[in-house]
Amino acid sequence: MKTLLILGAGTGGTMVATKMAHLLDLQEWRIIIVDRDESHYYQPGFLFIPFGIYSPSDVVKPKRNFLPPQVEVFFSDIEIIEPDQNRVQLRYEKKVINYDYLVIATGSHIHPEETPGLMDGAWRKNIFDFYTVEGAIALSRFLKFWKGGRMVLNITEMPIKCPVAPLEFIFLADWFFHERSMRDDVEIVFTTPLAGAFTKPRASGILGNLLEEKGILLESDFNIMEVDTTNQAIRSYDEREIDYDLLVTIPTNMGAEVIDRSDMGDELNFIPTDKHTLQSPKWENVWIIGDAGNTPTSKAGSVAHFMLDVLVDNMLRHMEGLEPLPKFDGHANCFIVSGFEKGILIDFNYDVEPLPGKYPLPGFGPFSLLKESAVNHWGKMMFRWIYWNMMLKGEDMPFESQMSMAGKWA
Amino acid sequence: MSTQTEIILETVEFDDDGFMVDPNAWTPEIAEAIADDQGIQLTDRHWVVINFARKEFEENDEPPTLRRITKRTDVNTKEIYQLFPGGPAKNASRIAGLGKPTGCI
Numbered sequence A: 001m002k003t004l005l006i007l008g009a010g011t012g013g014t015m016v017a018t019k020m021a022h023l024l025d026l027q028e029w030r031i032i033i034v035d036r037d038e039s040h041y042y043q044p045g046f047l048f049i050p051f052g053i054y055s056p057s058d059v060v061k062p063k064r065n066f067l068p069p070q071v072e073v074f075f076s077d078i079e080i081i082e083p084d085q086n087r088v089q090l091r092y093e094k095k096v097i098n099y100d101y102l103v104i105a106t107g108s109h110i111h112p113e114e115t116p117g118l119m120d121g122a123w124r125k126n127i128f129d130f131y132t133v134e135g136a137i138a139l140s141r142f143l144k145f146w147k148g149g150r151m152v153l154n155i156t157e158m159p160i161k162c163p164v165a166p167l168e169f170i171f172l173a174d175w176f177f178h179e180r181s182m183r184d185d186v187e188i189v190f191t192t193p194l195a196g197a198f199t200k201p202r203a204s205g206i207l208g209n210l211l212e213e214k215g216i217l218l219e220s221d222f223n224i225m226e227v228d229t230t231n232q233a234i235r236s237y238d239e240r241e242i243d244y245d246l247l248v249t250i251p252t253n254m255g256a257e258v259i260d261r262s263d264m265g266d267e268l269n270f271i272p273t274d275k276h277t278l279q280s281p282k283w284e285n286v287w288i289i290g291d292a293g294n295t296p297t298s299k300a301g302s303v304a305h306f307m308l309d310v311l312v313d314n315m316l317r318h319m320e321g322l323e324p325l326p327k328f329d330g331h332a333n334c335f336i337v338s339g340f341e342k343g344i345l346i347d348f349n350y351d352v353e354p355l356p357g358k359y360p361l362p363g364f365g366p367f368s369l370l371k372e373s374a375v376n377h378w379g380k381m382m383f384r385w386i387y388w389n390m391m392l393k394g395e396d397m398p399f400e401s402q403m404s405m406a407g408k409w410a
Numbered sequence B: 001m002s003t004q005t006e007i008i009l010e011t012v013e014f015d016d017d018g019f020m021v022d023p024n025a026w027t028p029e030i031a032e033a034i035a036d037d038q039g040i041q042l043t044d045r046h047w048v049v050i051n052f053a054r055k056e057f058e059e060n061d062e063p064p065t066l067r068r069i070t071k072r073t074d075v076n077t078k079e080i081y082q083l084f085p086g087g088p089a090k091n092a093s094r095i096a097g098l099g100k101p102t103g104c105i
């Protein structure tokens, strides 16, 4: 028997397990997946919890429900990966698993302790994150009774997963305060280490205008050095100081600690990955999907989905002694909710930045690209259903892995 | 800016963002000139960063991010902001004759 071992049963790992269970001969192959957490979180839903749009039960389901019965599941922390020995050790009973092929899908996680002061006493009192379910719930409690003041949203450093989520948070907050007739009592400030509202120039311009229209202040090139909880201010390395009453933070994002323990990552524990084949350049039987790798594209569930077919094909080719094909183009596709039941869709890859136009989607679309519309808002809201019912099950989705220029105005 | 700086910079090709078009054409003298043009007098500490950035570029074909510099050298973030004011990763990369650090996607 040969073993395919998958580390992490989140978005990427679950999709790979499901797909490979169909494609491999299970007389010949054992498929094992490991995760420390028995619950699967629909992370895009965390965004809506602070505003009471989703409740925690909308975003969590048992992992087991999404893994095919033929796949062996271990719920345990992964202690260490030893790629030179083709083996992984789990924390649970110090179990050792020898593998023939390894897929790493351990994701990325927030590290608020990286920023001095962030966790000094005010954490989850008037400083919150919404990248964890606990943070999102704590923030929803706070917002329910908040009387207003200055809300600062800070991105600590790039890269972060779902780089549009902070903007969406701001747009939803603006809408939420309007609905509660308290928008005039709230000042919203967006501080970011980027030079503008977003990473890509065209989208950055359009999203920047939207911020301005909504009366949101943008403080760009802001690299946070510390939080001063006594004076309720954040300070940047170039000595700018911004006061807050409520601080919502996107802390430093890093790959899993086990990647660091196993000495497989870069300075943020992201694993060097061939950006077109998704293979490790160092170990040919090691493959990386989703947020865990260092591919220079957005860290998003949609991207993990676009990686899936390329990764699976390449692994199967490798098993047959064929060269992997450089087919992954960095395709990313994100709905951005912009408040008041509107949304924006952006679609891009390694070489083409988000462009305006129409996204033709048989059966659903067309969605307007880089422009606000109600259809895009509902696209995002529909994504939760698609995620649980189609994407995780590895079903074909109405999206192509490679980006298409159809409908785009270049 | 000294005349020497002007003379050196005349010979170098820059892109629209002020980064050298050809990293291989870089010399330490060019670094001194770009720095001088930005009002920076290069010290040993600057050179720790510049040499590291050059080495990284040779190995990975990409200029290092701020975090990479501070993690892999003994220059910390506070210091690098003092050494290269206003966007240290960008400015260090510019002086090292490299392109714009991507870092952010």
Ligand SMILES: Cc1cc2nc3c(=O)[nH]c(=O)nc-3n(C[C@H](O)[C@H](O)[C@H](O)COP(=O)(O)OP(=O)(O)OC[C@H]3O[C@@H](n4cnc5c(N)ncnc54)[C@H](O)[C@@H]3O)c2cc1C
Pocket (backbone or CB within 6 Å): A007, A008, A009, A010, A011, A012, A013, A034, A035, A036, A037, A042, A043, A044, A045, A046, A047, A076, A077, A078, A079, A105, A106, A107, A108, A130, A131, A132, A161, A162, A165, A256, A257, A258, A289, A290, A291, A292, A299, A300, A301, A302, A303, A304, A334, A335
């Ligand atoms: C607020 C928010 C909004 C978002 N919005 C969107 C959106 O609108 N659209 C979109 O496409 N994406 C969005 N995303 C991003 C998306 O959720 C992630 O990119 C996606 O889940 C990544 O999948 P993954 O498989 O790489 O990692 P994950 O799904 O995070 O899975 C990683 C798994 O590895 C496990 N693991 C890690 N280390 C260990 C260990 N040592 N031992 C055992 N198990 C371990 C974890 O428990 C986890 O289950 C959003 C994310 C957030 C936080």
